Amino acid sequence: MNLLKIHHVAIICSDFQKSKDFYVRILGLTPKNEVYRVERDSYKLDLEVNGDYQIELFSFPDPPGRPSYPEAAGLRHLAFEVGEIEQAVHYLIEQKVKVEAIRVDPLTNKKFTFFADPDGLPIELYERG
Structure with missing residues (x-):
């Protein structure tokens, strides 16, 4: 394959x-x-x-509900790469989207954060860096 x-x-x-x-x-x-x-x-x-x-x-x-918290079995989250995470987070907040605090991945030293779609599907933004 x-x-x-x-x-x-x-x-x-x-x-x-x-x-x-x-x-x-x-x-x-x-x-x-x-x-x-x-x-x-x-x-x-x-x-x-x-x-x-x-x-x-x-x-x-x-449609039936589905657990969407990160440790549930199945698809964990959908992730999008962004150039400037602070700018993306600012934009989402302006759109009234609740966004978690920006964190740093200890393995890559890249910035990332999470928010949810209207059904609670976790979405990650990961900075290209």
């Missing part, structure tokens, strides 16, 4: 319009394709990250 890259990350949200606003307006991801699938009563929105990676945002009626 020869894996080339991560193709996409799929996220199921509980409120499509609220999550769409968060990922598009607040995080600045670019919508590429949005469809409503009548047979599943479900929206699917393809989002582009900086012209490359894709996030698929799904909605389904009454």
Whole structure:
């Protein structure tokens, strides 16, 4: 097997319009394709990250809750690389997003922080440095 890259990350949200606003307006991801699938009563929105990676945002009626704290089994968090973490945190705070204090990774000496999407999915910002 020869894996080339991560193709996409799929996220199921509980409120499509609220999550769409968060990922598009607040995080600045670019919508590429949005469809409503009548047979599943479900929206699917393809989002582009900086012209490359894709996030698929799904909605389904009454999705079950999922533990999202970092030590739960399964996907731990979604991480985005940023150039200037202080600037990104300031922007998020202006958008009324609650952001944890910036920390320093003791292994890499790089700055990072966490915040959550509208459904509580942990999102990390990691400074390129």
